[in-house]
Amino acid sequence: MKVLVAVKRVIDYNVKVRVKPDNTGVDLANVKMAMNPFCEIAVEEAVRLKEKGIANEIVVVSIGPKACQEQIRTALALGADRGIHIEADGDVQSLDAAKLLKAVVEKEEPKLVILGKQSIDSDNNQTGQMLAALTGMGQGTFASEVVVDGEKVNVTREVDGGLMTLSLNLPAIVTTDLRLNEPRYASLPNIMKAKKKPLDTMSPADLGVEIASRLTTLKVEAPAGRSAGVKVADVAELVDKLKNEAKVI
Amino acid sequence: MSILVIAEHDNSSLKQATLSVVAAAKAIGGDIDVLVAGENCGAVAEAAAKAEGVAKVLVADNAAYGHFLGENLGELVAEVGKGYSHILSSAGTTGKDFMPRVAALLDVAQVSDIIRVESEDTFVRPIYAGNAIATVKTSDSIKVVTVRPTGFDPVAAEGGSASVEQVDVVKDAGLSSFVGEQKAESDRPDLASAGIVISGGRGMQNGDNFKMLEQVADVLGAGIGASRAAVDAGFVPNDMQVGQTGKIVAPQLYIAVGISGAIQHLAGMSDSKVIVAINKDEEAPIFQVADYGLVADLFEAVPQLEEELKKVL
Numbered sequence: 001m002k003v004l005v006a007v008k009r010v011i012d013y014n015v016k017v018r019v020k021p022d023n024t025g026v027d028l029a030n031v032k033m034a035m036n037p038f039c040e041i042a043v044e045e046a047v048r049l050k051e052k053g054i055a056n057e058i059v060v061v062s063i064g065p066k067a068c069q070e071q072i073r074t075a076l077a078l079g080a081d082r083g084i085h086i087e088a089d090g091d092v093q094s095l096d097a098a099k100l101l102k103a104v105v106e107k108e109e110p111k112l113v114i115l116g117k118q119s120i121d122s123d124n125n126q127t128g129q130m131l132a133a134l135t136g137m138g139q140g141t142f143a144s145e146v147v148v149d150g151e152k153v154n155v156t157r158e159v160d161g162g163l164m165t166l167s168l169n170l171p172a173i174v175t176t177d178l179r180l181n182e183p184r185y186a187s188l189p190n191i192m193k194a195k196k197k198p199l200d201t202m203s204p205a206d207l208g209v210e211i212a213s214r215l216t217t218l219k220v221e222a223p224a225g226r227s228a229g230v231k232v233a234d235v236a237e238l239v240d241k242l243k244n245e246a247k248v249i
Numbered sequence: 250m251s252i253l254v255i256a257e258h259d260n261s262s263l264k265q266a267t268l269s270v271v272a273a274a275k276a277i278g279g280d281i282d283v284l285v286a287g288e289n290c291g292a293v294a295e296a297a298a299k300a301e302g303v304a305k306v307l308v309a310d311n312a313a314y315g316h317f318l319g320e321n322l323g324e325l326v327a328e329v330g331k332g333y334s335h336i337l338s339s340a341g342t343t344g345k346d347f348m349p350r351v352a353a354l355l356d357v358a359q360v361s362d363i364i365r366v367e368s369e370d371t372f373v374r375p376i377y378a379g380n381a382i383a384t385v386k387t388s389d390s391i392k393v394v395t396v397r398p399t400g401f402d403p404v405a406a407e408g409g410s411a412s413v414e415q416v417d418v419v420k421d422a423g424l425s426s427f428v429g430e431q432k433a434e435s436d437r438p439d440l441a442s443a444g445i446v447i448s449g450g451r452g453m454q455n456g457d458n459f460k461m462l463e464q465v466a467d468v469l470g471a472g473i474g475a476s477r478a479a480v481d482a483g484f485v486p487n488d489m490q491v492g493q494t495g496k497i498v499a500p501q502l503y504i505a506v507g508i509s510g511a512i513q514h515l516a517g518m519s520d521s522k523v524i525v526a527i528n529k530d531e532e533a534p535i536f537q538v539a540d541y542g543l544v545a546d547l548f549e550a551v552p553q554l555e556e557e558l559k560k561v562l
Binding site for chain 1: 316318319341342345348349352354356357359362371375379381382384385387388422423424426428429430431441445469477481487493494512523524531537538539540541542553554558561562
């Protein structure tokens with residue numbers, strides 16, 4: 001079966017985020033960018049399905065400026081077969097991303113679509129579920145295990161207070177949580193090979209989607225800082241402070 | 250304005266998070282109705298009717314909603330909610346699952362995980378794991394919003410007297426079915442609503458050592474959490490994780506034991522009223538946010554803490 005994986009280019013996980021002095025956003029100039037960590041897990045899961053002989057083709061799609069072809073190449077180096085880049089500069093919000101991905105799903109007709117549960121920049125946690133609603137597919141969100149069984153897929157989900165397992169009809173949408181797998185690193189030969197794999201570029205207009213931002217960010221601020229308190233000498237002093245100074249026990 | 254709040258519950262009791270969502274609805278202003286969708290969930294509807302500020306409780310009681318499947322809830326809420334100006338739910342795993350479906354079905358944006366209401370169309374939410382705080386305005390006629398419960402003090406659970414009406418909308422999309430669940434069995438308070446939380450990190454060294462924290466938690470009546478490092482190392486299950494990728498907590502007292510204080514962890518607990526850090530590395534970043542820091546070997550300090558607490562409590 002064919003698996004479609006959506007990946008997003010975001011600020012690298014290890015970069016310290018700084019708010020711009022004019023409060024218009026986060027400073028991304030000369031900052032290291034990378035594939036969103038939850039998307040890496042999505043790619044890895046697709047590659048594992050291929051290694052098990054369940055998937056026979058992995059198509060990776062990314063929406064964003066030209067630079068996000070780097071993340072598509074990374075996915076190709078990890079084992080995806082072909083890439084689709086939907087070139088869009090500026091802010092593409094979740095609903096528009098879902099509409100673009102829906103158009104790709106209609107063209108490609110994958111049996112399974114895997115996305116990260118959220119991107120670590122906007123932290124929205126929306127696109128997979130919106131895509132599922134727009135395509136009329138079932139959804140297995142926050143997956144910690146994915147088992148394809150004939151025309152169904154069983155997805156174990158990380159939910160408040162434990163785990164929940166669902167059975168979904170295929171085609172279906174899965175969004176990944178942290179413990180689904182541990183992504184591999186791309187080997188140098190595979191990075192070289194990835195450069196030769198096919199990568200199509202298209203525009204939102206090619207897919208018949210108009211980007212229409214519904215949300216306006218009025219300002220972005222640094223969080224109110226917490227200042228360091230005092231060091232206590234021992235446990236007895238700590239308990240005394242908690243009881244008599246902070247009065248929280 | 251009219252606001253529809255989707256209740257979070259387990260078919261038998263109303264989750265406290267719902268009371269915080271009602272508080273967010275009050276901050277927006279307007280009539281507040283609560284939708285209770287579930288199976289044999291009459292007791293939940295009764296509890297919701299008593300919550301402060303609720304005008305009407307709508308009950309959709311059907312097997313299709315018993316396991317809160319996102320496909321079925323999404324269609325139900327989009328149908329019931331289309332006459333409202335706002336649809337609100339908690340940003341727990343259930344709300345995160347079905348609300349974007351509702352937004353897509355109504356062709357509107359969703360504002361996720363708000364911590365403050367500025368006006369009827371403008372909300373404040375953390376982005377970049379809480380390293381930045383965005384103020385966002387939505388231009389859609391129906392505003393679909395998920396609420397971070399720790400951002401709003403819950404309304405009173407008693408004192409209201411809302412009417413209760415049945416809703417005969419049955420939406421069974423037939424796309425998914427429930428197979429099973431594993432619930433973490435525990436007598437301890439739920440992490441998200443506990444007044445005191447004690448969490449362990451990689452410094453705990455293994456899962457067995459969390460028993461030390463359990464003993465302290467028993468004395469304090471505290472919930473037990475963990476850092477992502479402790480979860481990744483396999484010490485404890487993921488539902489104990491506090492942080493950007495786990496649970497967001499804001500208790501009166503948060504005790505971090507053997508936790509270095511990675512940004513991702515701070516994002517989940519830095520709104521706590523009082524933070525205590527116990528760590529043997531005095532350079533650990535956790536001390537920069539702690540009200541009380543104790544530089545000590547946790548394997549000595551934690552048993553001492555249990556003894557000292559027993560003396561005063």
